[in-house]
Amino acid sequence: MHNIQAPILEIKDLKKSFGANHVLNGFNLELFEGENVVIMGRSGSGKSVMIKCLVGLMEPDSGSIRVMGKEISTLNPEDLNTLRTDIGFLFQGSALYDSMTVRENLEFPLRRHKQKFAQIKDPTELVLEVLESVGLVHAIDLMPAELSGGMQRRVALARTLILKPKIILYDEPTSGLDPITSKEIIELMRRVQRQYKTSSLIITHDVDCARVVSERIILLIDGINYLEGNYETLKNSDDEKVKAFFK
Amino acid sequence: MFRNPGFMLKLNLIRSFFIEIGELSYFARRFFKEIFKKPFEFNEFLKQCFQVGNRSFLLVGVTAFIIGLVITLQTRPTLEEFGAESWMPSMVSISIIREVGPVIIALTFAGRIASGIGAELGSMRVTEQIDAMEVSGTNPFNFLVVTRVLAATLMLPVLVILGDAIALYGSYVVENLKGDVSFQLYFNKVFNALEFGDIIPATIKTFFFGFAIGLVGCFKGYYCEKGTVGVGKAANSAVVFSSMLLFIIDFIAVFITDIFFEI
Numbered sequence: 320m321h322n323i324q325a326p327i328l329e330i331k332d333l334k335k336s337f338g339a340n341h342v343l344n345g346f347n348l349e350l351f352e353g354e355n356v357v358i359m360g361r362s363g364s365g366k367s368v369m370i371k372c373l374v375g376l377m378e379p380d381s382g383s384i385r386v387m388g389k390e391i392s393t394l395n396p397e398d399l400n401t402l403r404t405d406i407g408f409l410f411q412g413s414a415l416y417d418s419m420t421v422r423e424n425l426e427f428p429l430r431r432h433k434q435k436f437a438q439i440k441d442p443t444e445l446v447l448e449v450l451e452s453v454g455l456v457h458a459i460d461l462m463p464a465e466l467s468g469g470m471q472r473r474v475a476l477a478r479t480l481i482l483k484p485k486i487i488l489y490d491e492p493t494s495g496l497d498p499i500t501s502k503e504i505i506e507l508m509r510r511v512q513r514q515y516k517t518s519s520l521i522i523t524h525d526v527d528c529a530r531v532v533s534e535r536i537i538l539l540i541d542g543i544n545y546l547e548g549n550y551e552t553l554k555n556s557d558d559e560k561v562k563a564f565f566k
Numbered sequence: 567m568f569r570n571p572g573f574m575l576k577l578n579l580i581r582s583f584f585i586e587i588g589e590l591s592y593f594a595r596r597f598f599k600e601i602f603k604k605p606f607e608f609n610e611f612l613k614q615c616f617q618v619g620n621r622s623f624l625l626v627g628v629t630a631f632i633i634g635l636v637i638t639l640q641t642r643p644t645l646e647e648f649g650a651e652s653w654m655p656s657m658v659s660i661s662i663i664r665e666v667g668p669v670i671i672a673l674t675f676a677g678r679i680a681s682g683i684g685a686e687l688g689s690m691r692v693t694e695q696i697d698a699m700e701v702s703g704t705n706p707f708n709f710l711v712v713t714r715v716l717a718a719t720l721m722l723p724v725l726v727i728l729g730d731a732i733a734l735y736g737s738y739v740v741e742n743l744k745g746d747v748s749f750q751l752y753f754n755k756v757f758n759a760l761e762f763g764d765i766i767p768a769t770i771k772t773f774f775f776g777f778a779i780g781l782v783g784c785f786k787g788y789y790c791e792k793g794t795v796g797v798g799k800a801a802n803s804a805v806v807f808s809s810m811l812l813f814i815i816d817f818i819a820v821f822i823t824d825i826f827f828e829i
Contacts, residue, residue, distance in 0.1 A: 371697075374700075375700075375701075376697055376700060376701065400703035400704075400705075401703065403700075403701055403702065403703040404703045406701070408698070408701040408702075410694045410697070410698055411694075412693055412694060414693060414694040414695050414697065414698035415695070415698075416690075416695050416698070416699075417693075417695070427699075427702070427704065428702035428703065428704060430605075430704070431605075431702075431703055431704040431705070432703060478698075478702075482702065482703070
């Protein structure tokens with residue numbers, strides 16, 4: 320199926336170094352529409368760097384990143400911002416704006432993209448819609464500090480969804496959460512993917528999360544795609560480096 | 567000489583100071599580019615004006631009142647020796663309006679606002695809130711920096727004018743208690759002594775002071791290093807750097823005023 324369909328996101332030979340520390344040494348990735356790909360790797364292996372290069376928060380040293388056919392490095396700031404509305408990013412620490420209420424957090428991205436949401440007269444409708452999909456309508460007027468870690472992650476996901484993105488990038492969506500809340504977040508991710516028909520790129524250490532949400536897993540070791548396959552393939556691998564992840 | 571570690575350390579310090587000045591200039595250039603970009607975050611600007619002005623008023627007011635009291639109390643005995651105590655309102659008003667008021671109030675403002683902005687933006691950087699704004703396609707520079715720098719630029723002159731008035735009132739209180747001078751007489755003497763050349767340059771330089779304080783606070787916070795240590799460093803260096811910059815601006819302002827107004 321993948322051969323006849325153009326990838327919605329394509330990374331070719333991505334390289335990024337910090338001084339003598341070569342973090343990415345030619346990483347490649349193709350993400351197809353509706354697909355959920357998990358990237359696993361040790362801490363400091365360059366997963367977060369790769370995902371930040373994807374949204375233009377970091378500039379790669381070389382390589383190509385194409386999102387929906389557009390080469391990121393050639394876009395002007397205006398076009399990059401427009402493209403960013405199609406890419407949702409769930410940050411590891413939720414990154415909610417702590418001086419704003421949940422409602423203001425969700426309305427904030429809408430203010431700059433009025434054209435995309437011209438048909439929506441009242442932003443509250445949209446805010447309620449996404450809050451309902453993460454089950455937090457009652458928290459609409461609370462401040463982020465009044466929410467638990469799991470609730471903050473759900474509000475962050477709602478803020479990501481409000482721009483109706485085609486791709487969602489998850490940076491360690493279950494880190495720092497207890498096992499029960501982690502399961503709730505994983506279930507929520509699956510539900511959101513079905514409801515909004517998004518493609519997802521998920522960075523995680525959580526093997527359970529990878530097993531449940533992924534169709535394909537890429538192991539990022541030494542800055543390259545070390546191994547790629549579905550959960551079962553990787554779990555049954557004889558490679559010592561791969562085994563270490565699935566113990 | 568070049569192998570002397572002490573000398574190399576000083577050389578590195580000077581080098582990093584000039585690098586910092588260069589980066590700050592680049593940041594200022596970006597500010598002037600972004601200020602004209604639409605949309606202008608008017609509500610956030612008003613909110614920041616309220617925060618910056620209101621948050622500093624009590625501190626500025628108390629500081630100014632005490633400055634007025636202290637200057638008058640400490641100068642009075644010397645003037646009395648020459649029988650020149652009637653010159654007190656003129657002397658105090660000129661020194662407060664020209665120099666003491668703007669500089670002391672700006673330093674107080676820098677301590678309060680530059681550190682506040684540095685810490686606020688620094689913690690937003692560390693917790694990836696600024697990155698979150700950027701990836702949602704909004705312009706964090708416009709929303710966070712432009713509004714705060716403008717608010718500081720506009721609010722400091724207002725605070726200095728109010729602070730100067732409070733300091734003069736403090737001076738009047740001492741004069742009234744020690745010399746039995748009436749309110750009307752005191753302020754008549756104050757306004758007789760003051761000229762445009764005292765008020766206008768002193769007020770204009772406070773806009774630059776406010777701009778420098780806002781800009782340095784935002785610069786330090788916006789490019790804060792990772793971690794809580796980074797936030798602390800951002801807040802601290804924002805105060806140190808902006809205070810130092812205030813004196814440099816003050817020197818330039820006095821120099822220019824001297825050319826045009828012949829102090």
